[in-house]
Amino acid sequence: MPDAPIRILLVEDSPTDALLIEHELKNGGFDVAITCVESESDIRAELLREHDLVMADYSLPGFTAMDVLDWFRQSGADAPFVLVSGTIDTETAVNSMRRGAADYILKRNLAALPGAVHRALERQKLRREKRIAEEKVGFLASMLNLAQDAIIVCDFDRYQIQYWNKGAEKLYGWTAADVMGQDIHEFILPDKMEACEMLKALVRHGEWNVEAYRVRRDGEQIAVSERATLARDPDGNPSAILFIHHDITARKRAEEQIRYQEALIRETGEIARIGSWEFNFLTRKIYWTSEVARIFELPTDTPPDVGLGFRLFSREHLRRIRDAAKAAMGSAIPFDLEAEIITANDRQKWVRMVGHPVIENQSIARVRGILQDITARKENEKQLHDQARLLDFTTDAIIVSDFTTSEILYWNQGAERMHGWTAAAAMGRPACELLSLSKDAVEEILREVSLHGEWSGELRERTKDGREIIVSSRATLIRDDAGLPKSILSLHSDVTEQKVLESQFLRAQRIESVGTLASGVAHDLNNILSPIILATPLLVEEMSDEARRSIVQTVQTSARRGVEIVRQLLTFARGVRVERMPVNCENLIAEIVSIAEETFPKSIAITVKAKPGLWTALGDATQLQQVLLNLAINARDAMPSGGSLNILARNFLVDDSFASMTPGAKTGAYLLLQVSDTGTGISKAIIDKIFDPFFSTKEVGKGTGLGLSTVVGIVKSHGGFVNVESEPGRGTTFKVFIPASGAESASLHDPEEDLPPPGGRGETILLVDDEPNIRGVAELILQQAGYQVVLAADGTQAIARYAERRSEIKLVITDAVMPFLDGIALTRALRILDPDIKVIGTSGNSDDQRSAEMKGLGLAAFLTKPYDKHTLLMTLHQALHHPPS
Template identity: 25%
Template sequence: MPHRLVSPRTASHHELDAMVHILDGADILIHGFDGTITHWSIGCENMYGWTRDEVVGQNVQDLLEPVLPEPVDDIPSQLRTRGFWQGELVHRHKSGRAVHVASRCVMVNLPDGSSAVIQTNNDITELKQAQDVVNAREAHLRSILETVPDAMVVIDERGAVTSFSKAAEELFGMPSDTVCGKNVSCLMPNPYRDEHDGYIDHYLTTGEKRIIGYGRVVTGQRADGTLFPMELHVGETTANGHRIFTGFIRDLTSRYKIEEDLRQAQKMEAVGQLTGGIAHDFNNLLTVISGNLEMIEDKLSPGTVMDLLREAQDATADGAKLTGQLLAFGRRQPLNPKKTDLGQLVTGFSDLLRRTLGENIELRTVISGSNVHALVDASQLQNALLNIALNARDAMPRGGTLTTEISRVRLDADYAKMYPEIRSGEFVLVSMTDTGIGMTDEVKKRAIEPFFTTKDVGSGTGLGLSMVYGFVKQSGGHLQLYSEVGRGTTVRIYLPAEKAESRGAGDDPQMEQPSPALPRGDESILVVEDDARVRRVAVARLSSMGYTVLEADNAHRALEILGTNDEIALLFTDIVMPGGVTGDELAKEARSRRPSLCVLFTSGYSEPSLAGKNAIANTHWLRKPYTARDLALLVRSVLDSKV
């Protein structure tokens, strides 16, 4: 828009005197282009503290020491070309304090051919101070909203989003500038989306509240279409005669997962106690039946009745095996734990497994490290491994690979926080991974329940994994399932590691030395993980090591972040994720855009080749669960290898 011009007026000194006299209460001063003050109103005396006699004849620049928003030489230039200048500046009061003024200068031609400047100044000091207070409060509020973990969404009475916090951007996977101005129903799935405006209209018409002022659990929808449970609190206020509604949103996904885990653990505990009690009593009945059959057998001669008796004895033996499995699930089977080298046990057990699995299944055994001793009942562990192997065989009807890996691991406090039933400490991990059909989420939830099976009627009792679960729990360990449909299943057994023998002072100086500090860095890392708990732990660990960490819960969001941030040096991603794009596909696309990008995969599978369909060159892999030290060492190694 072009600047308008003000034609300079011609006025005599007498007219200027009359104007100042008439407007003496206003803040008016007149000075020449050289800065010499000729007129000084009473308003200026009150505003600046100097009397008229003190200032007339002085230079306005020297007296008021103005702080200008632009070079001082630009003002006379604008006065000559446009006829006026206006803006905000800071003057000096007689006492030395600063006076903020809104100033307007107009050029006037004098009869002698010279020019003067009529300057009107309005004191806006209090207004500026009030603005500073408001700005400080806004900055404080903005800081709170950017750091508070709960998301905040503000809408007007028409349902349009007017404010969308940083936490809301991360929760819904949408940037603020794409949401603001849209109807808040874009954050909801149907039927809530279509009915939302009706809720607002009903409230505005009748005053009947449904969620305002109350906490309520509802369903939200992310940018990728995934749904999640959220706790919504809505408040209402009025601004400039218009109603606005502020919603605070808390993601309940992690809480629901923890609650579900606890419910499952409590259910399994209750079912285990019930099952164990029933099995114990049933075993007593079988003992009586078997004993009486044996006594009858001694009194019979060979023949048809003897054959029937032996068939009954065989059925009794099968019943005893069944109750043995139930007792194992209920953690009431007698155990004989001894110090056992699990590497040697599994290696010696491989021949039996190979004969059991058949020729179309390849059996692999990987032993990492040498100290893999655990206090465990060896025969019961072999029985557990056999049950897992049989399930793996049934999941690979056309053949495949079963990999058994034994290693010593440490589950730290961070990992234990994610799974309430786990305690931290040293464990020996026996991990068995197949390349079978995998399990759905629903099957995984029920896989260790007694008598639950996906096999045909008559093909299994549904007690295999239940027995393994009970045995591991009774041994003080932990059982974990990791499975993806079409990719396979990993069963991980954590058994308490055998503690090292106590040593005398000075026997092993290395045992007395503290662990070396974790390697650190200052590079930017993008963490991509769909499990919110695992993602939070990874982000916290890397941040504590000095890295700048960005995070995404799916591949689509990760690609958006990569497209806007050239400083990312490492992509740290899970391999199997929802949303239609897996971690290995994400890495390929990221590498096509940024060939020099470092990539570190993580997965719950025992082998990376079982998790990713296609190998990607120059990538690295970290198996879950991993400790802070594992993560720190590998991240630093990957980043340093790029140099």
């Protein structure tokens, strides 16, 4: 049975019959929502709406059920049609079935109606599932035909072709009609021996990969990369072979062209007095040209010898040469090395040695290469290196560019490190283009250096990997001997991190200001909300009218939402006080995923990856659950059209290096909770503002802007930190780091919460609060629970009331913040009168200075406003009957 009511359109002019039909359906176990119509205009209007089932009496004023059936089918509706009539004959019923009716029922036999409805709905469900399955099969077939590669299927027993896609038609020239049912060996596997090897590999390993030459229908030879996969039936027996052929003819021809060009280059090297050599892997013989002997300063008729050649390399370079030669001969790895040699005449030289393996018949046959004397180049490089070394020591970027063309003439290692471009890549390119400088900035620099000979300021530049950096730059004009502008010398210092720290400092100041404001109003807001939270349950208990009870419960829900917003403000502003307990984050994530799967759109796919052996987080389970829930809801809102929500949990060790680069991080063990989405992402323009309170990109009324600021407040209170990474259009990842330990998971549920609050035994309680609404509601709750209540509006009244009834009063409940005499002074005064008096403190802001000071007076308990009836009575009972040890 479906969960939602079955939507039925009933065409019936008899209200009595309509009630009988509804009665029979409900007796049959159906939950139905019936729309009854009897005129043609109403029928046509309802047919435009969606219904699960249409039922119609046969005889109606002015038309019949057959007319309704025709209108129904013309509207394009897909619901089953059931005919219900008291006068229809068998022939008419059969005709209606032929025209599309799902069933017919006589009114004198309405007991059969639930069965007919059940059958009609089941048949409709099967038809829809069949149509969906057919659409999926058709879609997959169309997708395979879009593939550029040849996709071919043959049965395993007779090797007859069962499938031949458009890619196969294009690659081989035969159409599907030409090859279907034919032996595959006639078209793509002409070599019987190769086919046998393939079958052995398929049976043994399940797949076969090879590069081979095949012949098209027109006789052209092509090279293909062939992959065959064996399919098995449910019993595990081979049933079919799937082939995927990719055309690699162009690649093979390119490889042949490359081999020809390499040979040509080697011959040209000989002409250019570059020595060539070749080592035969099979004969272990080496051959070299006379130019190699000349470089080694050996007689030209000296027989080539591997040991002789290796002995000429200096000891510190010999190992590299030998290792490279072994890798080339054993693993076909080419090499290109520079090394020092001591010639036969005991002279020091530098050579470049290049080796390239030659593969024949799928094995390494020989290694060929060149030997080039690069001594002169090395000496020049050393001289230039010595001259430029001092400039490369600096961490700043030093750049020289042509005054007229802006082309880079010098680029030191500091510039390489800062901008990512090597000197070779930067030389000759316009500086404004390479650094992505704005047109206005370039014009200002040229104008200032032309007028004053120098310019200084800050520039925004882009590195090779696309990062934007801020540099403090100083440009100086260099003139030639004639005094004309020749080039510009620029010194760049990266101040990006400094600017980020300045921005964070300013943001922290803004947040501190908002925090001060939030903390100041929290007490007053909680005092306003307290009587509502306390009074609404009492009103609900006394009301019998469900409508009024619903209104009161709505008021209570709104008040609790106001409390939650106040708590979020305080969490953001001052952090939260966390009782560090071991928390099992696997259970925590499971709860969040359960909530998300039940409430999020089905278009959002949720995946969870929890690494085994997770450490235990230290903190408050409820607050950490709020962190994950806020991040998951933000991810959902960022994917209005669906996407992927990924939650990852793993252990993470923060070392000194990571901590130095990450604001708020300290070295130690952390539990990393990562929430990622594939949504709209966050632009760079606003990513620095997302943790600010009341900042939101959502529409008005769709959010308070406190979600992420609350996340930061909770995480910081746990001693952790938050990172965010986002790319517009690609999604966002939040990483939450919580300090961890190896402790066992703490229970997330207190069974005492399920017990009803205990009542009093006539004890007298002194209730002190400057808010009359709180006093009135709390007095009513305490009196209903069996307590005697004495009221006081401030500390001075409380002392007077206590003096009058000192022997009766068993406990005092007092607000921390009151005019004239606050809760702190009152508690101290009461302790003078009676050192053993029990006091419960209350406050609308438990984290302010006066509340903290009052908690240090040895209270029996402390309640944060607004508190509910259950919390008040449980705390009072605990204070009276179970004093803390």
